[in-house]
Amino acid sequence: MTHPLHELMRDSLDHCVKCTICETYCPVAAATPLFPGPKYVGPQAERYRGGDANADASLDYCSSCGICTQVCPQGVKIAEINSQAKAELAQRRGVSLRDRLIARPTLAGWMGAPVWPVANWTTSFGPFRLLLEKVLRIHRKAPMPRWAGRTFQSRTRSRRKAPDPAAPQRKVVFFHGCAANFYEPGTASMAVQVLEHNGLEVIIPKQGCCGLPLQSNGQYDAARAYVRRLAAQLAPYARAGHDIVATSTSCGLMLKREAHEILGVDDDDLRVVSERMFDICEYLVMLDERGELKRDMQPVDMEVPYHAPCQQRGHGVGTPAMELMAMVPGLRASQVDAVCCGVAGTYGLKAEKYDIAMEVGRSLFDQVRASGAALSVCDSETCRWQIAAATDRPSVHPVEMLHRAYGLG
């Protein structure tokens, strides 16, 4: 488990001055007394670790949203320390079948895709969900995506082109992530069309899972294998000078930073991919700053609440989605005053954590409902599923608003 970078992350606990800013921003600590807070389980408890046994099971209530690291003004890698400690805890306790399953979206994806109508029926079938809760401890009400039938990969086989070192800037690589592949190919298609509308050729190489759900469920070795494989798939494009654009903000962050800082993956493939990786909204705003973004947006007369998900905040690029939506005439986007929707990837699916996750997201859901808007906007898939289920209205990726404004749909 220990790797040199682990020691580096651990050393950052030296910067902690106990100021408690992380605790006041932690969405889980605000929702439940069962979680003693990121300072407590992070820089504080870490000084007691390193022996033969983990002493603090309450650590498991951390949702790994990463807000603590982001708000810490002292540079303590709180979420990273907690993630490492959680992984060690998971190893000691043994990883449950449930956590093995939900950590492998490709597995469920491939199982469901060929039989998608049946799969969709079962996951929305009450008695089956009760069974799932009893047997696997996946909460019966937890939001589940619907299989889309053909995968995005198989729909876009013609775009599986080789790197083109001759024209690197005119061609971008699209990294769609597992969720788009199995459940939301529509969002991915819109992203491709928006990029193309801006004069870019889009390459969609064969690509696997980044391993993020494995990482957040404490299965580091498997996660490392996944992310290395993915980095190897994308690295030739990065080396040729292509930028890589992601719609899945959490998977993009995994490649930018988390695989390195949390898993300790330190190879050249990951490094080049990381340097070329952009969240799609970040990328489009960058185009705009260079004067290359098309401003031919048509009015979209709507009011939409926007939620910047935790993982998007982790990119450290501000809120480019808000800037993009501000360019669309008539579109009145307002940022919701809430840090987290609660689901944090797979956290909110778990039977023992579902209620906490819903409490975490309560204020967000209230604001979305109170806005009266027909839909909400958010960059992350699992968050959209959570928000949509909790507010009874669709939640879409910001690129979809742009897609509308460009008149592409």
Next chain:
Amino acid sequence: MRRAVVIGAGLAGLVAGVRLAEGGMRVTMVAKGVGSLTLSPGVIDVLGYAPGRVDSPREALGAFVAERPDHPYARIGADALEEALAWFTDRVPQMRYRGDGPRNLLLPTAVGVPRPTALAPASMAGADLRGGGRFVVVGLSGLKDFFPRLLADNLARADLPSGAMVGARHAEITASPRPGRADVAGQVYARALDDPAFRGEFAAALRGLAEPGETILLPAVLGMARAGEVFDELQERVGAPIAEVPTVPPSVAGMRLNTELTGAFARAGGRVVLGVEAVGATGSDGRISEVLVRDAARTRALPADAVVLATGGFSAGGIALDSYGGLHEVVLDLPVAGPPAGVAPLSERHLDHQPLMASGVAVDGMLRPVGPGGEPVWDNLHAAGTIVAGAEPWREKSGEGIAIAGGFRAAGAILEET
């Protein structure tokens, strides 16, 4: 549109950011994390001790800066300070700041010391001790950072202006947003009080505690997002005057101020990029053209026509002291003014003046960091807040005044440049 980059999201950075954005600039604020404003007690100090207790900062400031020509106030000037404070209180109406014209209020701290401060939220100002008063200090059984008996007993022994008589006793209530949990943080109480249900229970517990003529002193946890409403309603339902006493971090009052001021910045059109580290700048002809920041993936250049450096002093990490005793400004490697030669940097007596603690960057009249010869390092770089050398704000009780006036002045200098 001219672009400004503000480095640091504390009080000085936010004030500068709001003023620049209102002044028509495209402002990007970059910060490693949330500013330390969230740790502050929520009052606005201007000058509390010099070193004797100051009754009127306005009257005392002239002599104060005359004796301390290198103090930030000597650079900013008393007029800018007054203007800045008036401007500032308008930007944060929900805090409902109250003062007594040029005079300091005298508010009890959580340990029962009468502490001078220039402005306080209306929810705190009612505890002004200058005219004496009778108080019942009420603790919350789940909150470990407030000791009503210690506060009350020290208040009864306090050093007050002649003629002021104080009577204080203590009580405790058990109403809790997390029944059955012994350790409940201040922000948990505050958020729960935003909810009318717990507010009712809390008010019921307070009712009858105060005798006629007594003011109830409570830790400053009375509401977060809806603090004004919570305070008014509690006073009305309890039927006695209430005043909040600031707590040590986590400070709910500081969080409220931070929320309102960051909101003002966003409304003025400012952008915040949190979780990034400013690592340097590039420029030519004495002007910075880009600020370099490290995000999750790479080092990015933010174009800038002007830069405000508000990264704080030692505690916020703007100034660092290495193990050999070397002083460093961490973002731009600016020259740091430390203790003068021949002066011991630290005293063995903890509460003495500690010259090292006043280290920071020296600035000119436009708050531009200067080199040893007094010339600006960059023509378009301005510094504000605790990073500016020459003050020990926690001893002087001058921190907010320096930050607000400094941020205001730095922004003013940038806006005047066009």
Next chain:
Amino acid sequence: MRGYRTILVERVDLGQGTTGRFHGLLHSGGRYVISDERSATECAEESAIVKRIAAEAVEDTGGLFVTTPADDPGYADRFLAACLKTGVPVQEIPAAEALRREPRLNPGISRAFEVQDGAVDAWKLLWGNARSAQEHGAAILSYHWVTEVIREGDRVAGVIARDNRAGEMVRIEAAFVINAGGVWAGEIADMADCPGVTVVPGKGIMIAMNHRLVRTVVNRCEHPGDGDILVPIRTVCVIGTTDVKADSPDDYSIGRDEVQQMLDAGEVIVPGFRQARALHAWTGARPLFKDERAGEGGEDTRHMSRGLALVDHLRRDGVSGFLTITGGKLTTYRLMAETVVDAMVEQMGDSRPCTTATEALPGSEDGRHYWLGSRLAAQEEAMADDQLVCECELMPRRKLVEAARRRPGMTLDDVRRALRLGMGPCQGGFCTYRATGILHGLGDAETERADELLLTFLQHRWLGLEPILYGDQMRQACLDDWIFQGTLDVEHLPVTVPT
């Protein structure tokens, strides 16, 4: 334990002197195998006994001797041979294996030896011994300062002590007085009119670092020198130490140059040491018994004997009923006690055997050693129904309340020695006010005393902070100042604090 009615008189709190001011190393003996063979053998035997009888106070960390690039490579072979000769268990392991176990160690180490060092919490050890003594009928008078040793002709008949808290004089008559005053033993012998017992205070500084940079004790495989030991103890690791002759045993000053020397030394063991966070520095004074007949002495106290020294005043001064035991080291504390009590028993014409090597101290009966996560585990249990007062060292309110009931009138330094209040990263920044408020609320400290407790504790913490203020601890100190001076305005509490 041998059936005598005993009173222990201590001038301040137990552990306020040398015993509580060391780095926490339970010596395997390896350090002395060449310089002081007798000490090496004593340490090897005694550390094994202490691990057994005081298991609760000991963490069985194990130890390493490593040859760094700065060390004489020839020492290692001599070291190995001397270990065998003195009976100090040792095993050479490949340098790569040592680096695997301790990834932060200097990657340039050429040899590594495993020894049986441990880490011992001096205060836990003291309290275990104190409780044991009390269970066997002894009385402990702390904060009692001996002002006079009562002489009746050629015999010592007791002592007079000032009770520093009650402000009264106490007369204790005894058939026998044992002077175990450590560095102060010479002063006490003088009071008994037995002059010339010279105990030189060998002052050393130690620095606690914020967390464990190593898991096992690391010694440099070299002639004992300054800053060549890094001891993981409780939540911190401690680098030590210097050794300079002090003029007075009460000199606790810490030289900036000594701090720099420790940091440089730390870099040799763990590269990057200067970037790590120092928490606190302190000094302790070793009692080095000066054997003038051997013609030794001089300024470098490291060459004075580390061995225990029994002074038989009957033989030396013709005074009966009085023995002095000094010198020695914490690892051999039990042997020192056995030696002096044996001598007393002999002088009194008794024959009562010593049992301290076999009887476990209270709290250590189950033989389980301290483990790093223990407080975290306890806190996990207590989380719902107790408040955490000292967050760094995980001290809950209940522990403080219990301690205050047991020992009314504690200072916050007493609380620190008993419960580790204020010993973590924030150095009292968040807990000092809480502990004061709780003691005041219990009625244990009236208001003026509560204010005094708070300010005194902050001042005492400052003495150990000021010499090591740099990097992260400077940030912390400024935040703490902001809390105490900025928010609470403690400097204007209506009380004056003695320096």
